[in-house]
Amino acid sequence: MTPQPPPEVLPPDGRCAADDPRLDDCAESTCLRLTGVEATLTALGPVRHRVAEFVAPLRLTAEAVADVVLASYEALANAVEHAYPADGPGTLDLCAGYDRGEDVLTVTVVDRGSWQPAEDTHRTRRGQGLRLIGACCDRSDVATGERGTRIRMQWECGGRRTPPPEPDQQVDQ
Amino acid sequence: MEMHEIPVSTLSLDVDILEGVVVLHAGGEIDVVTAPALEQKLTELAAMCGGSVVVADLLGVHFLSSAGLAVLMRTADDLEGRSRFLVVAQGPATARPMELVGMTESVEVFASVEAALSTI
Numbered sequence: 001m002t003p004q005p006p007p008e009v010l011p012p013d014g015r016c017a018a019d020d021p022r023l024d025d026c027a028e029s030t031c032l033r034l035t036g037v038e039a040t041l042t043a044l045g046p047v048r049h050r051v052a053e054f055v056a057p058l059r060l061t062a063e064a065v066a067d068v069v070l071a072s073y074e075a076l077a078n079a080v081e082h083a084y085p086a087d088g089p090g091t092l093d094l095c096a097g098y099d100r101g102e103d104v105l106t107v108t109v110v111d112r113g114s115w116q117p118a119e120d121t122h123r124t125r126r127g128q129g130l131r132l133i134g135a136c137c138d139r140s141d142v143a144t145g146e147r148g149t150r151i152r153m154q155w156e157c158g159g160r161r162t163p164p165p166e167p168d169q170q171v172d173q
Numbered sequence: 174m175e176m177h178e179i180p181v182s183t184l185s186l187d188v189d190i191l192e193g194v195v196v197l198h199a200g201g202e203i204d205v206v207t208a209p210a211l212e213q214k215l216t217e218l219a220a221m222c223g224g225s226v227v228v229a230d231l232l233g234v235h236f237l238s239s240a241g242l243a244v245l246m247r248t249a250d251d252l253e254g255r256s257r258f259l260v261v262a263q264g265p266a267t268a269r270p271m272e273l274v275g276m277t278e279s280v281e282v283f284a285s286v287e288a289a290l291s292t293i
Contacts, residue, residue, distance in 0.1 A: 045182040066265035128239040135273035
């Protein structure tokens with residue numbers, strides 16, 4: 001095993017949503033921070049499962065959960081496929097934060113590469129991924145700086161919740 | 174990160190051939206890791222059954238990313254004019270992403286294999 005350098009801090013223009021001071025009760029239940037994720041395709045599946053676990057307590061509809069998981073995955077895959085040279089090392093950060101006061105879920109994916117301009121042949125697929133991200137969330141933006149790219153996605157959770165279970169509900173057969 | 178206990182993405186691909194109709198039952202996750210296997214299988218089946226119908230049954234799929242959508246769209250392009258390509262998908266994991274990218278306008282999507290086969 002080659003020793004890995006410690007994860008870098010996030011680039012200045014790639015601030016993690018979970019660093020937002022409004023998330024003053026950033027306990028484990030409201031914030032998921034995965035830093036230094038290896039930028040390989042096989043590393044992304046486990047991250048997807050972590051995002052699904054994180055949003056589970058928010059009681060969102062199955063459709064909303066699927067949207068959050070898919071958009072997060074597309075942002076990660078986009079970074080792996082486009083931020084680093086094919087055989088180059090790289091790491092990603094994913095931060096998911098739930099702002100209780102605003103009832104807004106924010107997922108941010110940060111890479112430390114530069115999107116590779118030579119990869120025009122992948123343009124169609126990349127376009128599809130970014131299109132899906134846009135369709136899955138309420139707001140998304142991409143910020144690119146010298147030290148990396150940040151994709152931020154937000155969901156208004158109100159209106160995307162499953163109804164609470166009826167108290168003492170009997171199941172009629 | 175301690176995520177080693179979480180299994181990597183898996184995709185099962187089972188083929189039924191009935192009276193000239195090829196049905197590929199996919200199960201698991203179609204993402205950047207597994208999409209190439211799906212593409213390879215669909216390419217094989219498309220080459221094998223010139224002139225008939227290919228059905229991709231995604232009811233057992235619980236995650237479908239843009240890499241998988243691209244495979245389905247390329248397969249539809251590949252088969253155009255020689256075979257019908259029908260997709261079976263339902264729910265937020267599969268039918269929804271297809272709707273979100275507008276794929277349902279160009280590819281025939283059904284809620285069950287029976288519904289797809291009833292159109293043949």
